[in-house]
Amino acid sequence: MLWTFLVSTILKGRYGPNMNDPGALFFVLMAGLAGTMTLIYFPVRLFLTATARSRRLKLLQRIRKLRDELGQPLES
Numbered sequence: 001m002l003w004t005f006l007v008s009t010i011l012k013g014r015y016g017p018n019m020n021d022p023g024a025l026f027f028v029l030m031a032g033l034a035g036t037m038t039l040i041y042f043p044v045r046l047f048l049t050a051t052a053r054s055r056r057l058k059l060l061q062r063i064r065k066l067r068d069e070l071g072q073p074l075e076s
Helices: 002-012 022-071
Strands: none
Touching: none
16 A cells, blocks of 8 residues: 555655745755865965965964074174
8 A cells, every 4th residue: 555655656756855945945055055165265264364374384484593693693
């Protein structure tokens, strides 16, 4: 009995969620946004974080070098 219902449902094309349902559309939209963030936002964010850390490290090294140079006596 259940088997014939399932087969007739599949053959009539009513199997699965209806894409006109607002819940299905919301899910597809959220999945698309998540995919976009994964492919675009996270690599860009990691790159910007890495370059900012690199710039900060170079600045700290320049400050240390200037501090060491100022600590030494002047040559005449």
